[in-house]
Amino acid sequence: MSGIWTAAQPDQNLGQKAYINVRLLDPATELDVVCEAKGGILTDGESIVEFGAGIFKDGVPESAEIIDCGGHCLSPGLVDIRVQVREPGYEHKGTIESAGRSATAGGVTTMVCLPNTNPIIADMSQVEFVARRARKIGLAKIYPYAALTEDLAGEKLTEIGILAEAGAVAFTDGDKAIANAQVLRRALSYARTFDLLIVQHPEEPSLVSPGGMNSGETATRLGLPGIPREAEIIMVERDLRLVEMTGGKLHFGHISTGEAVNVISQAKARGLNITCDTAPPYFALNDQSVGDYRTFAKLSPPLRSEDDRLAIIEGLKDGTIDAIASDHAPQDADSKRLPFTQAESGGVGLETLLAVSLDLYHNKEMSLLEVLAKITYAPADLMKLPAGKIAKGSAADLMLFDPERGWQVKDTDLASKAKNTPFDLRPVQGVVLRTVIDGRTVYRLEED
Amino acid sequence: MATSPKKSPYSHRHLLGIEGLSVQEISYLLEKSDEYVGQNRRADKKNDTLHGRTIINLFFEDSTRTRTSFELAGKRLSADVINMSVGSSSVNKGETLIDTASTLNAMHPDVLVVRAGLSGAVQLLAEKVNCAVINAGDGSHEHPTQALLDALTIQRRRGKLQGLKIAICGDILHSRVARSNIYLLVTMGAQVRLVAPMTLLPSGAENWGVEVFHDMKAGLKNCDIVMMLRLQNERMQGNYFPSIREYFHFFGLDYEKLSVAKPDALIMHPGPANRGVEIDSEVADDYSRSVIREQVEMGVAVRMACLDILSHNLQREMQEAAK
Numbered sequence A: 001m002s003g004i005w006t007a008a009q010p011d012q013n014l015g016q017k018a019y020i021n022v023r024l025l026d027p028a029t030e031l032d033v034v035c036e037a038k039g040g041i042l043t044d045g046e047s048i049v050e051f052g053a054g055i056f057k058d059g060v061p062e063s064a065e066i067i068d069c070g071g072h073c074l075s076p077g078l079v080d081i082r083v084q085v086r087e088p089g090y091e092h093k094g095t096i097e098s099a100g101r102s103a104t105a106g107g108v109t110t111m112v113c114l115p116n117t118n119p120i121i122a123d124m125s126q127v128e129f130v131a132r133r134a135r136k137i138g139l140a141k142i143y144p145y146a147a148l149t150e151d152l153a154g155e156k157l158t159e160i161g162i163l164a165e166a167g168a169v170a171f172t173d174g175d176k177a178i179a180n181a182q183v184l185r186r187a188l189s190y191a192r193t194f195d196l197l198i199v200q201h202p203e204e205p206s207l208v209s210p211g212g213m214n215s216g217e218t219a220t221r222l223g224l225p226g227i228p229r230e231a232e233i234i235m236v237e238r239d240l241r242l243v244e245m246t247g248g249k250l251h252f253g254h255i256s257t258g259e260a261v262n263v264i265s266q267a268k269a270r271g272l273n274i275t276c277d278t279a280p281p282y283f284a285l286n287d288q289s290v291g292d293y294r295t296f297a298k299l300s301p302p303l304r305s306e307d308d309r310l311a312i313i314e315g316l317k318d319g320t321i322d323a324i325a326s327d328h329a330p331q332d333a334d335s336k337r338l339p340f341t342q343a344e345s346g347g348v349g350l351e352t353l354l355a356v357s358l359d360l361y362h363n364k365e366m367s368l369l370e371v372l373a374k375i376t377y378a379p380a381d382l383m384k385l386p387a388g389k390i391a392k393g394s395a396a397d398l399m400l401f402d403p404e405r406g407w408q409v410k411d412t413d414l415a416s417k418a419k420n421t422p423f424d425l426r427p428v429q430g431v432v433l434r435t436v437i438d439g440r441t442v443y444r445l446e447e448d
Numbered sequence B: 001m002a003t004s005p006k007k008s009p010y011s012h013r014h015l016l017g018i019e020g021l022s023v024q025e026i027s028y029l030l031e032k033s034d035e036y037v038g039q040n041r042r043a044d045k046k047n048d049t050l051h052g053r054t055i056i057n058l059f060f061e062d063s064t065r066t067r068t069s070f071e072l073a074g075k076r077l078s079a080d081v082i083n084m085s086v087g088s089s090s091v092n093k094g095e096t097l098i099d100t101a102s103t104l105n106a107m108h109p110d111v112l113v114v115r116a117g118l119s120g121a122v123q124l125l126a127e128k129v130n131c132a133v134i135n136a137g138d139g140s141h142e143h144p145t146q147a148l149l150d151a152l153t154i155q156r157r158r159g160k161l162q163g164l165k166i167a168i169c170g171d172i173l174h175s176r177v178a179r180s181n182i183y184l185l186v187t188m189g190a191q192v193r194l195v196a197p198m199t200l201l202p203s204g205a206e207n208w209g210v211e212v213f214h215d216m217k218a219g220l221k222n223c224d225i226v227m228m229l230r231l232q233n234e235r236m237q238g239n240y241f242p243s244i245r246e247y248f249h250f251f252g253l254d255y256e257k258l259s260v261a262k263p264d265a266l267i268m269h270p271g272p273a274n275r276g277v278e279i280d281s282e283v284a285d286d287y288s289r290s291v292i293r294e295q296v297e298m299g300v301a302v303r304m305a306c307l308d309i310l311s312h313n314l315q316r317e318m319q320e321a322a323k
Helices: A096-105 A124-137 A160-166 A181-193 A217-222 A230-246 A258-269 A280-284 A306-318 A353-362 A368-375 A377-382 B023-041 B065-076 B094-105 B121-126 B144-158 B176-187 B216-220 B244-251 B292-322
Strands: A002-005 A016-026 A031-044 A047-052 A065-068 A073-076 A078-083 A108-113 A141-144 A197-200 A249-252 A274-278 A398-408 A427-437 A440-446 B054-059 B080-085 B111-116 B132-138 B165-169 B191-195 B211-213 B225-228 B266-268
Touching: A002 A096, A016 A047, A016 A368, A016 A398, A073 A368, A078 A096, A078 A353, A078 A368, A078 A377, A096 A108, A096 A124, A096 A141, A096 A427, A096 A440, A108 A427, A124 A141, A124 A160, A160 A181, A160 B244, A181 A197, A181 A230, A181 A249, A230 A249, A230 A258, A258 A274, A258 A306, A274 A306, A274 A377, A280 A306, A280 A353, A353 A368, A353 A398, A353 A427, A368 A377, B023 B144, B023 B176, B023 B292, B054 B065, B054 B094, B065 B080, B065 B111, B065 B132, B065 B292, B094 B111, B094 B121, B111 B121, B111 B292, B121 B132, B132 B144, B132 B292, B144 B176, B144 B225, B144 B266, B144 B292, B165 B176, B165 B216, B176 B191, B191 B216, B211 B216, B266 B292
Parallel strands: A016 A065, A016 A073, A078 A108, A108 A141, A197 A249, A249 A274, B054 B080, B054 B111, B111 B132, B165 B191, B165 B225, B191 B211, B225 B266
Antiparallel strands: A002 A440, A016 A031, A031 A047, A073 A398, A398 A427, A427 A440
């Protein structure tokens, strides 16, 4: 598959567009309606004007350009709250443009990027840099997280109040945990002053053997150092106490173990202000994917056991896990072409977010709307982003897709600059046909 | 001026804190203090109320204004005043404190004015001596004469305390001034609001009978009095807030934030102010609004009243014991 990208030109005159002949899906309102020629979505400029089955029953407005969607599914564009763009500082792994191409090819219209760039996103100018670059490139919308602590060292708080005013959506040390309990306590408490969210990478660092994989049979067989499930569980349990103590708001990124799901579920039942997400590898793969030292399957947190994988699916189904994020972590070939222990962790995920998530639908674990909810309005609401919904007056950020059509993930076919996908060679279903951002088609699948 | 040794509405031997004092007791202390304001404005500021009495200012923590204020108060009442500064290194040992107390006690002072870096240290000392003890500030616990002088300042300006909306802003967690003021103002029927980042509020602050805010403009809205606290940097170890810049941006008092308070709202600060940290210089120096200098003046009057009352209470106690 290959696509055509057209970067947005902000001054172009968009006019009205009528998307007809669609199956209209809006998970936030549980709308699932087939619209033939008499319905769909009407956009004007950058916004949605009207939508529904009968809006064109008196004909499409004359001035509107008609886009016949061929009966495919039209939903809000995807919202991905855990992306590493690698720019500035690591442009050999990825850039804002590369992430934008990859995102739009995957139907992602809005993403939130981690602050672990170089320089780190820890001051107003960095927050503004990301937003400005994303606007200039004109592909997906990017909102930045800012660092919670200076140099991501887990010691001294950054100016989170001022950073929030500059546009940082939440605060995190990226793929590093806030290990010091007193620091996280103060951070939660201080952030509560401004009702700000902290995002934790839940992994007790002292239990993590560098370069390892999930502790278990495969690690033992391969002779690799183990990262126990308890590293995640202990950190989650500790953090819940700190949330209870401070009344702060905490979000756990990429939950990978069943026991963490249990603990979070109980804490939610107690009324604690916590949320969490997971990433496709944790409900679609297990630690056997490491096979014979496949470094593309080296992730952080590591791929877990089959029991954990199944428990993550249950967590998604019962609502304990609020959202799915791609956990897009591009690595250059050289940092993966190393002995397993020395290779970098992480996998690209923007282009496989939809298709791998749709496994849950095709395997009859969840309905199509339930799956879409986890990758549209649910993550948007967590970060208070104006995205992920089809509503009158909201930005025309849309994804046209065919949930049934099959394809095979191939690293070399990815639009992303980096090719390190843990799903390489996996057959999947669900193809993005067109991605619309602010009323402009920025990506279209090129049909053979 | 001398208080009748018979009965006083304030009958305690010490003044260790405001917590637990009644409306009558506080009113009496303020009334007596008010009487001394006039004396301090005369050319001859001295009377012989405490002639022959000995007051020891025992300061375990550095202080300029409070110590000077007490010293002046004692001298204007003709008492003999001794200043003792004890190195803060020896404060940490409870034994040293008690040793010091019993040594001083042997010299028969009438009033010991004590400042200590550790909460509760003044009370401990008071239990070991026969004289009257005034708490001139202990750790993050209480600073009763500061609360009294603040109340006197407000009362003289506004004619009352009851019903006034008073915002206490800043580092509540480490502030003894805040605690004493909260006890006093709540007892006297003021509507007290606390404004601070979550990290600088002690847990359970809402149980003090106050309203808690984390946003200056919300907390200052329609206030009669804005009381700023000093950021107690010396008591802080990391991460209560990220930077001075951010603290001032959100919690520093400037005209912008002040604009939501009543147009004639008074600005108070116990001093010494960190300019550009909790208060903008312009605001601190605006003498149409800022009563910071008046607070200092009232301080001497309040301390004269306290020394007067406690000395006479002690005398009465001794007379009764002799009978």
